Amino acid sequence: MTKIISHEGLEDFQALVDGIRPLTQDKQHFGTPLKTKAELTEQAPQLAANHYFSDTFQPLLPVDGPMRWRAEHADNLVLKRLRRGDYVPDLILDVHGMRQTEAKLELAALIEAAIREQCQCVSVMHGYGTGVLKQQIPLWLAQHPKVLGFHQAPKEWGGDAALLVLIDLGDQPHRR
Structure with missing residues (x-):
């Protein structure tokens, strides 16, 4: 079913749209916005915690004696x-009173x-x-x-309420 537009209807339409210009495209993209460097550095620990630390993984740890692992x-x-x-620890982290998610981060x-x-x-x-914890x-x-590796800390660094952790720095010079 096609409608036939009369010549007068076309002239009326031309009169109505006369002087109308097409809209300009403002080029707004609604994809995921790029994150700033500050946002990325702020989220890095959370991503690392989610990537490395699983709550279901159970490594073989000692059941007797001081807590230790290598x-x-x-x-x-x-x-x-x-x-x-x-x-001698260069950095000390105190997680007293934190929730598990906070301590993990x-x-x-x-x-x-x-x-x-x-x-x-x-x-x-x-x-x-x-x-x-x-x-x-x-x-x-x-x-x-x-x-x-890590080991229960000596008395001067917290005893059995703390752990000394040794970090692998790769080929860079180590300090003791």
Whole structure:
């Protein structure tokens, strides 16, 4: 069914649209906006925490004695040196009173800061409390590829309420 427009109707239409210009395209794209450098650096620890730290992964950790763990590729003397206090922590993180999600983000930020600042040894103070963070932090640390090992801290660095963590800095010079 086609309609036939009369010649007078076409002239009327021409009179109505006379002087109308086409709209200009303002070129607005409604895709995902690009993030600024500040936003990316702010989100880096959260992405690292989500990438490295799983709550379901269960590494083989000791059930007796002080909390300790060493990566397979790390030197055998790593744990002994940490236990004796040969390493002095350059950065200290205190997670007393934090929730698990907050502590996980802070732990990821600590490891990233240690790598950026060339700090080989850091201390994580989890405290006693209900024992949730004391149980979870070693599980998270054992998953991170840059952690060479950790050991319960000596008395001067917090005792059994803290861990000394040794970070792998790669081929860069180490400090002890």
